[in-house]
Amino acid sequence: MSRLWNFSAGPAALPQPVLERAQRELLDWQGCGASVMELSHRGKLFMGLARQAEADLRELLAIPENYAVLFLQGGATQHFAQIPMNLAGEGDSADYIVTGHWGEKAASEAAPYVKVNVAASSKGENYLRVPPRETWQLDPRSAYVHYTPNETIHGVEFHDIPEVGDVPLVADMSSDILSGPIDVSKFGLIYAGAQKNIGPSGLVILIIRRDLLERASRPMARIFRYADHAANDSMLNTPNTWGWYLAGLTFEWLKEQGGLVAMRERNVAKATLLYDAIDGSGGFYRNPIEHGSRSRMNVPFTLHYSALDADFLKESEAAGLLALKGHKALGGMRASIYNAVPLEAVQALVAFMQDFAKRHG
Numbered sequence: 554m555s556r557l558w559n560f561s562a563g564p565a566a567l568p569q570p571v572l573e574r575a576q577r578e579l580l581d582w583q584g585c586g587a588s589v590m591e592l593s594h595r596g597k598l599f600m601g602l603a604r605q606a607e608a609d610l611r612e613l614l615a616i617p618e619n620y621a622v623l624f625l626q627g628g629a630t631q632h633f634a635q636i637p638m639n640l641a642g643e644g645d646s647a648d649y650i651v652t653g654h655w656g657e658k659a660a661s662e663a664a665p666y667v668k669v670n671v672a673a674s675s676k677g678e679n680y681l682r683v684p685p686r687e688t689w690q691l692d693p694r695s696a697y698v699h700y701t702p703n704e705t706i707h708g709v710e711f712h713d714i715p716e717v718g719d720v721p722l723v724a725d726m727s728s729d730i731l732s733g734p735i736d737v738s739k740f741g742l743i744y745a746g747a748q749k750n751i752g753p754s755g756l757v758i759l760i761i762r763r764d765l766l767e768r769a770s771r772p773m774a775r776i777f778r779y780a781d782h783a784a785n786d787s788m789l790n791t792p793n794t795w796g797w798y799l800a801g802l803t804f805e806w807l808k809e810q811g812g813l814v815a816m817r818e819r820n821v822a823k824a825t826l827l828y829d830a831i832d833g834s835g836g837f838y839r840n841p842i843e844h845g846s847r848s849r850m851n852v853p854f855t856l857h858y859s860a861l862d863a864d865f866l867k868e869s870e871a872a873g874l875l876a877l878k879g880h881k882a883l884g885g886m887r888a889s890i891y892n893a894v895p896l897e898a899v900q901a902l903v904a905f906m907q908d909f910a911k912r913h914g
């Protein structure tokens with residue numbers, strides 16, 4: 554049995570060295586005679602792991618001191634609701650920039666807790682680009698501005714952090730966190746489900762400017778309040794210890810790879826190779842996204858003859874290329890090329906695509 558090149562959108566490929574290390578350490582972690590999953594989260598050993606993982610993440614992203622880092626649960630979806638619960642008071646409104654499926658969902662899940670103002674949306678043009686900044690209808694009194702820097706299904710990515718004045722900027726970075734360096738100080742809150750670019754599902758990383766922790770004014774259970782999680786080192790209840798451990802291993806691996814500047818370079822090289830193959834296929838393959846908004850993490854593409862879709866999927870899997878089927882909302886194909894997907898995987902995909910086009914063109 555061998556591992557194949559995995560283009561899954563999520564849960565997605567993990568770095569092989571991380572999996573190998575977890576395998577080596579599974580039965581007896583740190584010589585304690587038990588696995589990391591079988592220990593108290595409040596014990597000295599796990600607390601040490603938790604602190605180190607946070608320190609490594611802070612180093613990778615250069616997170617300023619005035620930001621709290623939380624290791625939570627509930628998936629990004631739960632935080633679609635929890636963010637307005639924590640950042641908006643009674644009667645407040647919030648601006649949403651909608652550039653794909655997840656931004657749309659974030660806005661609809663927020664609606665019970667805040668007046669949602671869709672300040673910009675590219676839905677009317679099938680989410681083919683980021684709407685130009687000058688068309689956004691931002692309200693300077695809104696509690697925050699929410700956007701999705703990378704839309705995982707539509708393959709649309711912001712290549713710059715939008716300027717929104719003094720209103721806190723909130724970003725769902727589930728599918729692009731750690732894909733390159735970012736200036737965290739430009740954000741009020743960053744959150745990301747782990748299963749795309751960090752680790753297994755069931756863990757959410759949340760980075761929040763500390764002054765915003767005090768905003769929650771409505772009655773709610775402590776488990777929903779970010780300030781309570783921050784005051785308890787993300788151990789208000791039992792955290793996802795296994796996810797936290799694997800995230801920590803991934804952070805270590807990223808540091809060994811040269812950090813996020815090196816990852817950005819690799820991710821650009823991978824994406825360029827794949828888009829060049831699509832654009833150079835004489836129309837056999839197509840990606841419809843405006844070039845300046847194309848995602849470096851998720852590359853959806855269609856075949857000129859959709860009757861060939863089933864053959865493409867069958868033959869690609871036989872060639873050792875996993876999970877290329879597109880999201881059901883769009884059809885076609887999608888290659889997710891997160892941090893853990895090496896250049897060799899993209900080279901193998903491109904070689905397959907060129908051969909397939911030659912045989913079926």
Ligand SMILES: *Cc1c(COP(=O)(O)O)cnc(C)c1O
Nearest residue numbers: 628629630655705725727728746
């Ligand atoms: C996958 C994804 C989500 C949903 O994450 P869950 O953990 O399933 O809640 C939300 N936003 C983005 C950008 C995603 O890629």
